[in-house]
Amino acid sequence: METLANLESFVRSAESGSFSAAARRLALTPAAVSRNVAMLERNLGVRLFHRSTRKLALTEAGEHFLASVSGNLAALQEAIAAVSVEEGEPTGVLKVSLAPSFGVSHLLPLLPTFLARYPRIRPEWHFENRAVDVVAEGYDAAIGGGFDLMPGLVARTLAPAHIIAVASPAYLAGLTPPVEPSGLVALDGIVMRSLSTGRIRTWVMRNARGDEVTAALRETIVVNDPAALREAARLGLGVALLAVPDVLPCLESGELIRVLPQWWADAGAISLYYASRNLLPRKTRVFIDYVVEAFIREDYARRFAGSLG
Template sequence: METLANLESFVRSAEGGSFSAAARRLALTPAAVSRNVARLERNLGIRLFQRSTRRLTLTEDGERFLHAIGGTLEALQAAIADAASSHGAPAGVLKVGMAPTFGVTHILPLLPGFLARYPLVRPEWHFENRQVDLIAEGYDAAIGGGFELAPGIVARALAPAHIIAVASPAYMRGRVPPADPAGLAEFAGIAMRSTRTGRLRRWMMRDVDGTEMPAMLRDGVVVNDPAAMREAARLGLGVALTAVPDVLPLLESGELTRLVPRWYADAGPISIYYASRTLLPAKTRAFVDFVAEAFRRERLAERFAGSLG
């Protein structure tokens, strides 16, 4: 009987058009995927792909075999995942993507407790200011905001991503605090340049009554990293418009102070993203539930809410 590994390598190679694309999805090397496909061809006695240096193309036999498999592969994967989660503890490499500032501040501290509960899981966490492709890059989950929900990906909201105005007490000493976002134009600004678009980020703020007003900071210091923006504000270089989670520890310690506290901008929810399989691998389900539980326990949704002043 043919092995699931050989069938998975064939199907993912057909979907991605290359062994490299299949390898990323299956967390294997391209050479391992190629060997699995070659073994399948040898066992079946047919050639499934026409190979070139640039792309794989299904042969007629390959097209016929792919069609014959149909949804059987997904059913087999679900059955195996179900058996593993029912009879075994969560285990294996857990590949997760998240933004560096948010991840180091709020997610990394959860790791000791998670590993104490699930010691067979091996974390591989990537801290990057970009939206990862969960399927193509082989991620089990990602945490952040503003992800495009590709087919097969679901999002579980954890907390709001509210943008607020902050400055250091030293910078504000001797200055009159602004009454509304328009008044921010009187202060030196710390601007954020998007690594994705190359543009300076601008925000429309709203108050608790729903009134909207643009925040017009003067461009002074320009950075492209939330941690750098937070540090520049802490050093007294001006006013920054930044996400509450990125500056919450400094607000609570008094190293930063919030300006126009009735006003905030809404950047959408912070969510945990994962593949929408009927039966998630036990390691992924355990991680998703653990993070959601920690957010509830620490009241992070409430603490991240700039709308609460």
């Protein structure tokens, strides 16, 4: 009878098309994954992969075998995880993807008390400005916005993702503030070039009456990172459009001021994403519950709402 390690190595290699990528997901070496797959092929008496220096490709027998075992493997893994930790402490590596500025400002400070409560969990947190493939890349969870809700993924809304215009008090001193977003063109604009599209990101802002106006920023300074956008605004270089969570500490300290207090753009929601398995590992479940509790305790849903002015 095949071992779970052999089957996992085969399925993950088939999904990723690479022993190396499968090894990263399984916390093994590529050589170990290759040995597991070779042992599986030897035991079955069939070749499951066509191997080349560039990639792996399933043979016809490999395709049939993958279709037969992949769903059953997931159920078996869930059953093992549920039974092995149900009565004990949550344990294991917790791989999470977070937007850098948001993650460092609002989620990293939660880690000390989380680890004090769950000392056998080992965080592996990736701070990255991209929407990861939670399932395919082996993440336990991701927090952010703009993720495609692919089959097998759950999104739990945490707070609104509202965009507001901000600038430093020093920059605004002596200037006549605009009364609507189109007036921003008269000021120095700090804008962001999208990493995914290569284009300058534009926003349509709205107010409580339902009016919608495009924010016309002059491209005085161009950056490609929200943290750099915020710091440039804080240094008095102009006006920037940023998500409320990214600038909340600066707004509360007075380092930044809202330029159009009654206007905001809606970028969707900040959500917690995780695989829609019936039996989540306890490490993932306690993390989800902890984050939801923290958002409620810190009143982030209200504090992140740019619509409140």
